[in-house]
Amino acid sequence: MTSASAASTPSSPRRLRWWPAGLILAAAAVAILAVRFRENLTFQERNLTTAAVVLGTGGLLLLWWTLLSRAPSRLRIGVTLGVLGALGLGASLFRIRGVSGDLVPILGFRWAKSGRPDPAVAAPLATATPTSSSLAARPDFPQFLGPDRTAVLAGPRLDPDWAAHPPQQLWRIKVGAGWSGFAVVGGRALTQEQDEGQEIVTCYDLLTGRALWVHRDAARYDNPVGGLGPRATPTVVADRVFTLGSTGRLNALDLASGQARWTHDLAAETGAKIPEWGYAGSPLFLDGRIIVSAGGKARQSLLAYRADTGERVWAAGEAEAGYGSPFVATLAGRRQILAYNHRRITAHDAADGAVLWEYPWGVGYPHVAVPVIVGPDRVVFSAGYGVGSELLEVKRSPDAGLVAERIWQSRKLKAKFANPVARDGFLYGLDDGMFTCLDLQDGSQRWKEGRHGHGQGLLIGELFLLMTEGGELVLMRPTPTGPNELHRFRVFSAKTWNPIALAGDLLVVRHDQEAVCLRVALAAAAEVASR
Numbered sequence: 001m002t003s004a005s006a007a008s009t010p011s012s013p014r015r016l017r018w019w020p021a022g023l024i025l026a027a028a029a030v031a032i033l034a035v036r037f038r039e040n041l042t043f044q045e046r047n048l049t050t051a052a053v054v055l056g057t058g059g060l061l062l063l064w065w066t067l068l069s070r071a072p073s074r075l076r077i078g079v080t081l082g083v084l085g086a087l088g089l090g091a092s093l094f095r096i097r098g099v100s101g102d103l104v105p106i107l108g109f110r111w112a113k114s115g116r117p118d119p120a121v122a123a124p125l126a127t128a129t130p131t132s133s134s135l136a137a138r139p140d141f142p143q144f145l146g147p148d149r150t151a152v153l154a155g156p157r158l159d160p161d162w163a164a165h166p167p168q169q170l171w172r173i174k175v176g177a178g179w180s181g182f183a184v185v186g187g188r189a190l191t192q193e194q195d196e197g198q199e200i201v202t203c204y205d206l207l208t209g210r211a212l213w214v215h216r217d218a219a220r221y222d223n224p225v226g227g228l229g230p231r232a233t234p235t236v237v238a239d240r241v242f243t244l245g246s247t248g249r250l251n252a253l254d255l256a257s258g259q260a261r262w263t264h265d266l267a268a269e270t271g272a273k274i275p276e277w278g279y280a281g282s283p284l285f286l287d288g289r290i291i292v293s294a295g296g297k298a299r300q301s302l303l304a305y306r307a308d309t310g311e312r313v314w315a316a317g318e319a320e321a322g323y324g325s326p327f328v329a330t331l332a333g334r335r336q337i338l339a340y341n342h343r344r345i346t347a348h349d350a351a352d353g354a355v356l357w358e359y360p361w362g363v364g365y366p367h368v369a370v371p372v373i374v375g376p377d378r379v380v381f382s383a384g385y386g387v388g389s390e391l392l393e394v395k396r397s398p399d400a401g402l403v404a405e406r407i408w409q410s411r412k413l414k415a416k417f418a419n420p421v422a423r424d425g426f427l428y429g430l431d432d433g434m435f436t437c438l439d440l441q442d443g444s445q446r447w448k449e450g451r452h453g454h455g456q457g458l459l460i461g462e463l464f465l466l467m468t469e470g471g472e473l474v475l476m477r478p479t480p481t482g483p484n485e486l487h488r489f490r491v492f493s494a495k496t497w498n499p500i501a502l503a504g505d506l507l508v509v510r511h512d513q514e515a516v517c518l519r520v521a522l523a524a525a526a527e528v529a530s531r
Helices: 002-008 019-036 043-068 073-093 266-270 523-530
Strands: 094-099 105-109 168-174 183-185 188-195 198-205 211-218 235-237 240-244 249-254 260-265 284-286 289-296 300-306 312-316 327-331 334-341 344-349 355-360 372-375 378-383 388-396 402-410 421-423 426-431 434-439 445-451 456-460 463-467 472-476 485-490 501-503 506-510 514-519
Touching: 019 043, 043 073, 073 094, 183 235, 183 501, 198 240, 198 249, 211 249, 235 284, 249 289, 260 266, 266 289, 266 300, 284 327, 289 312, 289 334, 300 334, 300 344, 327 378, 344 402, 355 402, 372 421, 421 456
Parallel strands: none
Antiparallel strands: 094 105, 168 514, 183 188, 188 198, 198 211, 235 240, 240 249, 249 260, 284 289, 289 300, 300 312, 327 334, 334 344, 344 355, 372 378, 378 388, 388 402, 421 426, 426 434, 434 445, 456 463, 463 472, 472 485, 501 506, 506 514
């Protein structure tokens, strides 16, 4: 009787085996802490490694639950299928539409289109002209980073009191994808965009945001990390607009109508491969010529064309194209064109393109920021991905040529997208997204404050105007003692990598979906109003 009763008693359920899950989580925590506190890793490398640890931990926990947890079969199978189903549903609804500057994925709905979503704005109006009021005298911003492509403007004098005189929005419009900035000339604002399978150059009225004309080319470049659309900013000279598309199409367009005057396909003509992230260097105008980095071998790395006819004048260099824009400077008494190339900096003679000197640079990752001239023979280069900054001195070599020698090197300023600026013996810029100041004497860091992401800025007199990666406009008065943040103004709520443009009191900004024109108060106007 007792034996029969014992035999009929159901066995007690097995207890869950928790220790493997605890071991997995503990190992993951140790790994993440070790990664986050390793100073020799770049911020992006820390993010990527942390993401890999998190994903691996999730996979191991799912395996533990399914195979080793000792949970009831129905519960184990139900939870496992539920997790896999949720992942499948998420993959069907969302896609990665890019990453932040720190390589954090940005999700978007799969059905969202990437073309220009506003057909009324996109309609070409080739015969339209700007309103007469848009032709009021304002200083032009004719190319990437301003008249000298240095991200430094002598004026106008901005009113620093945004609490009393905040920026005023003139217009906000939808635009196509791309990381181009605006060039602003004579009441017109020009930028490059993607419209489905076409790269377009669009000319807008500066005061209204109305499209005046649109030029179209069949081209499309997309990259899961780098994003969709053209990267370079137009260069405007007199009545011509010069643009370089992401696949290497170089155009000279009529400023009034957008009609093509001449065009070249850099990749096809030089045999160069399109850079991994697309052509990104804005055309440089110098001595009646348009100079672009093509990246072709057989002396076709840097090319110069006549601006009026498009005839090739010279070609030189052997290096693959990088992502920086050609930059003209006079160093050691010699006018030269500085080109960021793949793994090296190359200096070309401004007259005939002959290579004057080269300097090994970077670790194979993109470098974008323009050089910063800090003396008659000194220049600072900076790049992200752990590279940092170097001050080089260019001097005459014994054979009467030129050579570049390092004065100092610092990993305290790693300019990934944003362009550093120099003022009064100090260098200011974003170090992996944090605003920092270096002493130009020895490269030592004075301070590092505020996480702004990989945005873009301009130094205007003593004020620094920064568009953060998150779309917030920040006004600062940086000095060697601190950034001295004055005000913030929200413009966008999305990733903003595009360079900004200031023409007098009008600031034109954009990202890969919208463009905005803001009127910023000038100090003189504020002083008159207060009297």
